[in-house]
Amino acid sequence: MLSMGGLRLSLVRFSFLLLRGAFLSFLAVTMTKLAQWLWGLAILGSTWAALTTGALGLELPLSCQEVLWPLPAYLLVSAGCYALGTVGYRVATFHDCEDAARELQSQIQEARADLARRGLRF
Amino acid sequence: MASLEVSRSPRRSRRELEVRSPRQNKYSVLLPTYNERENLPLIVWLLVKSFSESGINYEIIIIDDGSPDGTRDVAEQLEKIYGSDRILLRPREKLGLGTAYIHGMKHATGNYIIIMDADLSHHPKFIPEFIRKQKEGNFDIVSGTRYKGNGGVYGWDLKRKIISDGVLPCCPGWSLLGSSDPPILASWDYSRGANFLTQILLRPGASDLTGSFRLYRKEVLEKLIEKCVSKGYVFQMEMIVRARQLNYTIGEVPISFVDRVYGESKLGGNEIVSFLKGLLTLFATT
Numbered sequence: 073m074l075s076m077g078g079l080r081l082s083l084v085r086f087s088f089l090l091l092r093g094a095f096l097s098f099l100a101v102t103m104t105k106l107a108q109w110l111w112g113l114a115i116l117g118s119t120w121a122a123l124t125t126g127a128l129g130l131e132l133p134l135s136c137q138e139v140l141w142p143l144p145a146y147l148l149v150s151a152g153c154y155a156l157g158t159v160g161y162r163v164a165t166f167h168d169c170e171d172a173a174r175e176l177q178s179q180i181q182e183a184r185a186d187l188a189r190r191g192l193r194f
Numbered sequence: 195m196a197s198l199e200v201s202r203s204p205r206r207s208r209r210e211l212e213v214r215s216p217r218q219n220k221y222s223v224l225l226p227t228y229n230e231r232e233n234l235p236l237i238v239w240l241l242v243k244s245f246s247e248s249g250i251n252y253e254i255i256i257i258d259d260g261s262p263d264g265t266r267d268v269a270e271q272l273e274k275i276y277g278s279d280r281i282l283l284r285p286r287e288k289l290g291l292g293t294a295y296i297h298g299m300k301h302a303t304g305n306y307i308i309i310m311d312a313d314l315s316h317h318p319k320f321i322p323e324f325i326r327k328q329k330e331g332n333f334d335i336v337s338g339t340r341y342k343g344n345g346g347v348y349g350w351d352l353k354r355k356i357i358s359d360g361v362l363p364c365c366p367g368w369s370l371l372g373s374s375d376p377p378i379l380a381s382w383d384y385s386r387g388a389n390f391l392t393q394i395l396l397r398p399g400a401s402d403l404t405g406s407f408r409l410y411r412k413e414v415l416e417k418l419i420e421k422c423v424s425k426g427y428v429f430q431m432e433m434i435v436r437a438r439q440l441n442y443t444i445g446e447v448p449i450s451f452v453d454r455v456y457g458e459s460k461l462g463g464n465e466i467v468s469f470l471k472g473l474l475t476l477f478a479t480t
């Protein structure tokens with residue numbers, strides 16, 4: 073119980089720090105990408121913290137709480153999978169321009185001959 | 195091809211044409227070079243071919259950073275062959291990509307600027323497509339992309355593809371090969387790679403961030419260069435990010451990128467660190 077209270081406190085403090093960072097960045101002329109990320113994380117993070125710690129006084133069903141508690145970890149893992157999948161897919165479908173290379177080689181020959189005819193000393 | 199085109203439209207008649215239709219578009223190609231003696235005549239030949247086949251008004255501005263290999267001598271010969279109204283030599287002693295563009299733009303008479311690498315990895319055949327795309331959407335910037343449509347690369351192994359597409363740019367630059375050439379030069383010749391991380395963090399609205407084959411309205415490029423603070427790898431990326439910030443519109447044309455430094459894929463810790471630093475700086479400031 074005590075550790076739960078300490079956890080709740082540190083979560084609240086963490087959310088506060090995030091919000092403060094986001095707000096300070098927001099004070100800049102326009103919102104930077106960093107600020108946008110901090111805002112997004114702060115909103116999601118504090119929602120999650122409020123729900124899991126019961127700070128809102130909501131009594132969620134046990135099954136919901138069981139899903140909610142490890143949700144950030146699940147999201148992190150799926151983000152990682154998405155990143156790997158996207159990069160893998162793009163690498164696999166990266167177009168190899170064999171024709172372009174062949175075309176360039178033949179044009180280089182043509183260019184050399186034409187330039188030599190015009191008196192260029194390479 | 196070019197001499198035919200020049201003889202068909204001698205200087206006087208072209209001037210008259212310009213007086214009569216002052217709105218006619220002119221495209222200035224900025225070619226920063228360093229030790230490109232081999233490639234320069236070829237890229238110029240391809241440019242002239244591409245422009246004259248599609249009847250586009252152009253000039254090529256060669257900005258040589260004091261190459262020791264005789265690039266300047268070759269450039270002077272090209273100027274004689276194609277005429278000094280088409281090929282402009284604006285060499286200088288200073289080094290650096292951003293300043294090369296500023297230097298070149300001072301001498302550019304076109305209302306559009308095309309920036310590309312002189313090492314033949316960017317093929318001039320795409321320029322008419324850039325111009326068509328620009329007109330189609332009245333874009334401020336048209337960027338070549340290796341990551342869309344028929345775009346692609348030649349000469350990249352699996353590792354480079356993963357790193358380029360994934361997290362970091364591929365950069366087998368001079369500095370990585372142990373040469374003593376200034377590392378900033380590596381930025382325009384060898385820094386490659388749009389990447390997942392950058393897309394996620396910066397959401398720039400363009401798919402190829404570090405590609406350097408682009409067409410700009412002259413005033414847009416001037417404004418962007420004034421705004422950009424990065425050096426090296428991050429420069430091309432910052433240009434697009436700032437463009438989005440300033441609400442400039444960006445069109446994209448798929449390009450094939452033929453890498454001529456096949457097999458030299460080494461990644462140095464320094465390059466990774468400087469790229470990440472640049473990325474995080476943009477992340478925190480834009």
